[in-house]
Amino acid sequence: MILVTGGAGFIGANFVLDWLATQDEPVLNLDALTYAGNLENLATLAGDDRHHFIHGDICDRTLVDRLLAEHRPRAIVHFAAESHVDRSIHGPGAFVRTNVEGTFTLLEAARGWWGSLGVEEAAAFRFLHVSTDEVYGSLGPEDPAFTETKAYEPNSPYSASKAASDHLVRAWHHTYGLPVLTTNCSNNYGPYQFPEKLIPLTIANALAGRPLPIYGDGRNVRDWLYVGDHCSAVREVLARGRVGETYNVGGWNEQPNIDIVNIICGLLDELRPDPAGPYARLITFVKDRPGHDRRYAIDARKIERELGWRPAETFATGIRRTVQWYLENQAWVENVQSGAYRAWLERNYASR
Structure with missing residues (x-):
C-alpha cells in the first residue's frame, strides 16, 4: 500500500485514479477536503476496495x-498543499500551516x-x-530554464511556503537519512x-458568457504540463x-x-460555438497581481536522462482533451462552483 496525501485535490485525485488504473497496489488517501478537495473527483472509485479514503489533516500527528x-x-506520496498564488x-x-507545518508533521x-521498520522494509521505504x-x-x-540546481528565489507567500517545505524534506534526508525524493513540476492542467x-476559469467563464480576466498585459509565460x-x-x-534527488517535471x-x-x-x-460571436470577445485585461512572476520554464532533461521520462502530450493534444473533458462534465463544474467559490472570484477580481 502507498499513502497519498491530498488525494482528493486536482493533481492528487488524478494520481490516485491513474495509479489504480495501472497498478494493483492499494492506496490510502488522506485529504482534509478543504475548498479544492472534492470527493466527486474520485466517484469512479466507489466500491473499489483498493481505495481507502480518510478525511483528515496532515497536521494531525496523532492521526x-x-x-x-x-x-x-511502503511509501508516502505527498501532494497535499495550498497551491493558489x-x-x-x-x-x-493557511499556506504556512499546510505547506510548512503539514510537511514537517508528515x-x-x-x-x-x-525508524521502526526492519532492514528490508526500511530500505524500500520512500517519502x-x-x-x-x-x-x-x-x-x-532569454534566461535558461530552471534546472534542479537553480537557487531558490520564491516571490509569493505560496512559493515561499513550498520552498520551505522543500528545504525541510532535504534536511530530513541529510540529517536523519530519511529516504526522500522531490519533484518540482510546472503548471498542471487537465480534468x-x-x-x-x-x-478551467477561462472555459467556465466563456461558456457562461462572463469576462475572461487576463492579468496585466497577458505576456506572463508558464510551462504547461498535462496532469x-x-x-x-x-x-x-x-x-x-x-534517494535524496530532485527531479524537475515539465511539459x-x-x-x-x-x-x-x-x-x-x-x-x-x-x-x-456561441451564437453571440467568438469567445475571444470576452477577453478582459485586469490589474496585475502583486509580485506576479514574469516567466517560468522547466529544464526536464534530468528525469529524461535518468529515468527515460518525457511527456506524452503536446500542448495541442492536452488542451483539446482538457476542453472536451470540461464540456462533457458540466455537472461537475456546476457542483464545484459553490457560493463560497463565487464569493472568492468576486473578492479577487472585482477591484481589478
Whole structure:
C-alpha cells in the first residue's frame, strides 16, 4: 500500500485514479477536503476496495501516526498543499500551516515509522514530496530554464511556503537519512482542476458568457504540463528515482497566458460555438497581481536522462482533451462552483 496525501485535490485525485488504473497496489488517501478537495473527483472509485479514503489533516500527528501503524504503507506520496498564488496573497497563514507545518508533521511521522521498520522494509521505504517550479523565482525572456540546481528565489507567500517545505524534506534526508525524493513540476492542467486556475476559469467563464480576466498585459509565460503526464512522472520517480534527488517535471511547453486563452477560445468556437460571436470577445485585461512572476520554464532533461521520462502530450493534444473533458462534465463544474467559490472570484477580481 502507498499513502497519498491530498488525494482528493486536482493533481492528487488524478494520481490516485491513474495509479489504480495501472497498478494493483492499494492506496490510502488522506485529504482534509478543504475548498479544492472534492470527493466527486474520485466517484469512479466507489466500491473499489483498493481505495481507502480518510478525511483528515496532515497536521494531525496523532492521526498520521495511527494510519502509518495500521496500514503500513511502503511509501508516502505527498501532494497535499495550498497551491493558489492569489489565495496566498489574501491569506498566507493557511499556506504556512499546510505547506510548512503539514510537511514537517508528515516528515516527523515518517521518520518515526521508518525508524521502526526492519532492514528490508526500511530500505524500500520512500517519502516523495511533490513541489513546484515557482520556488525558483522568475526568469527573464532569454534566461535558461530552471534546472534542479537553480537557487531558490520564491516571490509569493505560496512559493515561499513550498520552498520551505522543500528545504525541510532535504534536511530530513541529510540529517536523519530519511529516504526522500522531490519533484518540482510546472503548471498542471487537465480534468478535475478547480475553476480558479487560468484554464478551467477561462472555459467556465466563456461558456457562461462572463469576462475572461487576463492579468496585466497577458505576456506572463508558464510551462504547461498535462496532469496525466505529471502522474506518470511521479510514478517513475517513486519507482526508480535516486534517494535524496530532485527531479524537475515539465511539459516543454512555454506559452504566454494570453495565447492560452486565445487557444481555448478557438477550441470552444469549434466545439461549442456561441451564437453571440467568438469567445475571444470576452477577453478582459485586469490589474496585475502583486509580485506576479514574469516567466517560468522547466529544464526536464534530468528525469529524461535518468529515468527515460518525457511527456506524452503536446500542448495541442492536452488542451483539446482538457476542453472536451470540461464540456462533457458540466455537472461537475456546476457542483464545484459553490457560493463560497463565487464569493472568492468576486473578492479577487472585482477591484481589478
